[in-house]
Amino acid sequence: MLILVACKPRGAEIKIGVSAPLTGDISALGQSTKNAILLAQDEVNAEGIKVGDKTMKVRFIIEDDENKPESTAxxxxxLISQDRVVAIIGSQSSKCSNAGAPIAEAAMVPQVSPWSTNPNVTKGRTFVFRACFIDSFQGKVVAQFATEKLKARTAAVLYDIASDYNKGIAEVFRDEFTKTGGTIVGFETYNTKDTDFSAQLTKIKGAKPDVLFLPNYFNDVPLQVQQARKLGISAAVLGSDSWDNPQLIKLGGDVMNGASFSNHYTPDSxxxxSKAFIAKYQARFRMLPDAAAALTYDSVYLVCKAIATAGKADPKAIRxxxxxxxxxxGVSGVITYAGNGDPQKGAVVIKIVNGKFVFDSAVNP
Amino acid sequence: MDTIIQQLLNAAQLGAVYALIALGYSMVYGIIRLINFAHGDIFMLGGFIGLIIVTHFGGLPFCLVMILAMLLTALVGVTIERVAYRKLRNAQRMSVVITALGVGIFLENLVRLLIGPETRQIPARLPTGSVVWLQQHLGVFVTWDKVLIILISLALMAVLWIIVNKTLVGTAMRAVADNASVVPLMGVNLNLIISVTFAIGSALAAAGGIFYGQAYSLDPYMGIDLGWKAFIAAVIGGIGSIEGAVIGAFLLAGVEVITVAYLSSNLKNGIAFGLLIILLLIWPSGIMGKPLLKKV
Incomplete structure (x- = not known):
């Protein structure tokens, strides 16, 4: 075994790690992450990356973090100590990226999270980047949509308090909505894996909000909307980018019609x-790519381009x-880094009409 | 006022499902002193069996779906006891408890492999329109499925009570619970009685799983958390006691809902379980439990 390893030509391929929720509560998103990686890997390897005077291939080592911070760590x-990867793509949820970031930072291996929008993920770190906008922007987009488009004066929020992303954006929304003159009449929480939200929703119903903001993952949201409607809540329902996965409609069906959410890109682009990416993805995997897939695909190209620019497969140079x-x-928009790991990107608002995600409006920072 | 009634109905629906699971824990413990940690996963499996029946035999009426799923899950429960627990009946308690945990993990992974890890829901088979009478007279908005889930669960509990207290099998079950070593000498088939207990417990859990899958959702790991809650409800009520399991379940659901409704949703589990610890300090063997007398 030792001899085999020693004989293998070193540096024939570049190893990039991927941390994705392949199982666990948002496994459907882990699947789109994996799809995007496979698609990008084949494309990149068809030509190879020019590194200095050599043409090299990349190999992605995809590991399952189960959408749990401890597993992500x-x-x-x-990935860093055993596989000796030169960069890590992932994870997707902010709570997981946040758990991985200190390790990448300490080992000086660049990390690019495709989908983690919580501001804390990159804060004070030099090796951590993301391919998406952050929640201080996204929360503002949703709050503006609520007050300007929906003419809402009162809002209620129900969010998962045990998850960094949900908690972060719920608080931004609360502050921004209040700033525009609105009133938050309900600010209720639950814990990851809860499935009964009826007590919180009954309380919210009593406050009669104009809109109900549910910044939670696509596996929870349909149950929340369904239970809200069954309790007689007729408020307009709003969400955020964590809604974007085919599972939302598969689970929710008709009950999701009429709801809107902020997102990174739209399949109608x-x-x-974007069009070329969507066509290739759909041809290979027989479904529309969600935003996480588009952002993962962009992250791969971002890292591969950096390797070519650096001229060597060295973590520090890639960073x-x-x-x-x-x-x-990228397929999800233009990425420019200006001093930190957060690109300035625009957001779109998507409305659900007859089970389809339909583009409503675009907002630029 | 209408909010209070609505919250009470929320608690009743949740409590009904807790009770259907808690009964299985309590009955099995009562009869063979085993804490069957696979029971939460049998509840999960029952829900998924219901889902499979609904997806493949779309035309079946709801009551047939329920009966079929309950029968199949009962069969699974009996098989688990036969294969995994019976040989260990006279081994130390810890061995069976560990086996039960193993069976639970096996069931979780089996369902994850066969059906997938995504959250699912049983398509609504019970009517989901609102109960007009309640809306007009009390101003309470409640859907029929919630009312029916509560009523059918209570009916199942009543049937169980009749079986245990008014039939020959029930008499034998109570006798085994009282003294498992003497009863076989009276000509009672111990293995049969234990199988019947597992069958009834599993069937009730399946009913709970189907209700849960329709009112809330299903996933392969749901049995862990809900199993714990139901187990705690059974202990609070006095494990081994059927009435106790039901009281404990509604009490737990009630405390959970009231904490969210009138205190804070952040404190739900903290307050709910804190209160239950206090209850146990007052009644160490549970509300309906008998203090354990050591026989010499």
Whole structure:
């Protein structure tokens, strides 16, 4: 075994780690992450990456973090110390990216999270990047949509208090909605894995809000909307980018019609890069890519381009090349880093009409 | 006022499901002194069996779906006892408890492999319209499925009470619970009585699983948390006691809902379980439990 390892030509391929929720509560999103990685891997390897004077192939090592912070920490440790990857893509939920980030930072291995929007993920870190906007922007987008488009004066929020992302954006929304003159009449919480929300929703019903904001993952949201309607709540329902997965409609069905949520990109996009990606993804996996898939795909190209720019497969050099990225044209928008790991990107609002995600409006920072 | 009634109905629906699971824990403990930690997963399995029946035999009326799922889950429960517990009946208690945990993990992974890890729901088979009478007279908005789930659960509990207290099998069950070593000498088939107990407990859990899958949702790991809650309800009520399991279940659901409704949703589990610890300090063997007398 030892001899085999020693004989293997070193540096023939570049190893990039991926930490994704392949099982657990948001496993459907882990699947789209994996799909996007496989698609991008084949495309990149068709030509290879020019590293210095050599053309190299990339190999992605995809590990399951179960959407649990403690498992994510183990995955990061394994990818860095055992597989010796030059960069890590992941994880998806903010609570997991937050658990992996200190490890990547300490080991000086660049981390690119495709989908983690909580501001804390990159804060004070030099090796951690993301491919998406952050919640201080997203929360504002949803609050503005509620007051300007829906003319809401009162709002209620129900969110998972045990998850960084949900808690973060719920608080931003509360502050922004209040700033625009609205009143928060209900601010209720639950815990990850709860499935009965009727007590919180009954309380919210008594406060008669104009809108109900549910910044939770797509596996919980349909149950919440369904239980709200069964309790006689008729308020308009709003959500955030954590809604974007086919599972939302599969589980919720008709009950989701009429609800709106903020997102990173829209499958209706006219951008030629997005269109090409959507066509390829759909042909191979027989479903529309969600935003997490698009952002993961962008993260792969972002890292691969940085490797080519750096001219060597060295974590430190790759980090510097990522940090210097300007005007990277991704399928989810343009990525430019200006001094930190957060790109300035626009958001879209999507409305659910007859079980389809329909573009409503675009908001730029 | 209408909010209070609505919250009470929320608690009743949740409590009904807790009770259907708690009964299985309590009955099995009563009869063979085993804490069957696989029971939460039998509840999960019952829900998924219901889901499979509904998806493949779409035309079946709801009551047939329920009966079929309850029968199949009962069969699974009996098989588990036969295969995994019976040989260990006279081994130390800890061995069976560990086996039960193993069976539970096996069931979780089996369902995850066969059906997948995603959250699912049993398509609504009970009517989901609102109960107009309640809306007009009390201003309470409640849907028929919630009312029916509560009523059918109570009916199942009544049937169980009749079986245990008014039939020959029930008499034998109570006798085994009282003294498992003497009863076989009276010509009672001990293995049969234990199988019947597992069958009834599993069937009730399946009913709970189907209700839960329709009112809330299903996933392969749901049995862990709900199993714990039902187990705690059974202990609070006095494990081994049927009435106790039901009281404990409604009490737990009631405390949970009231905490969210009038205190804070952040404190739900903290306050609910804190109160239950206090209850146990007052009644160490549970509300309906008999203090354990050591026989010499």
């Amino acid at each position: 183990t995955v990061f440790q394994k 006219e951008n030629p890069a 510097d090349a990522i940090a210097a990225t300007k005007g990277f044209q």
